[in-house]
Amino acid sequence: MKNTMEYKGYIGSVEFSEKDNLFFGKVMGIRPLLSYEGTTAQELVADFHEAVDDYLALCREEGTEPETAYKGSFNVRISxxxxxxxxxxxxxxxxxxxxxxxxxxxxxxxxxxx
CATH class of the missing domain: 1.10.1220 (Arc Repressor Mutant)
Incomplete structure (x- = not known):
């Protein structure tokens, strides 16, 4: 079982709140906070897709380049x-x-x- 999902190149986390009886998550690897939720797995996936689509539409409207995660380059600090x-x-x-x-x-x- 995975605790992530992917849509249009974006990776989303999948978590569950027993207290709230709610699935929730956020798009990983980018600075903007894109979160989503649902009471069923189907609702969670649909809201994830909608969050990504809304983010991409907003970037188009503003004329900005959407952030992409995991470009293959990162800094690592070691001893x-x-x-x-x-x-x-x-x-x-x-x-x-x-x-x-x-x-x-x-x-x-x-x-x-x-």
């Missing part, structure tokens, strides 16, 4: 020692640091997938 070790390993493997980090993350995520 100087780990940074040094990663560079040494990457160079010893005749890889760039980016290639090494990408492979390491891919391997870790593959192990974690259910």
């Amino acid at each position: 100087p020692e780990l940074h040094k070790q990663a560079v040494i390993y990457a160079q010893g493997s005749q890889k760039s640091l980016n290639s090494f980090v990408e492979e390491a993350i891919a391997a870790y995520v593959a192990k974690r997938e259910i």
Whole structure:
């Protein structure tokens, strides 16, 4: 079972409030807060789609570029020692640091997938 859904390239979280008997979530990976809710799974999906569509329509009206999540570039802060070790390993493997980090993350995520 997943706790995310996707629509037009946007990823939305799926959560449930037992107290309120309500599904809810927000679009992940972008600065604008796009939230949605529903009392059923179908309502949640419909409200998620509507939130994304409304955001894209607003961007069109304002003449602004909609934010996209997960562009493939991000900053990671690690200790100087780990940074040094990663560079040494990457160079010893005749890889760039980016290639090494990408492979390491891919391997870790593959192990974690259910």
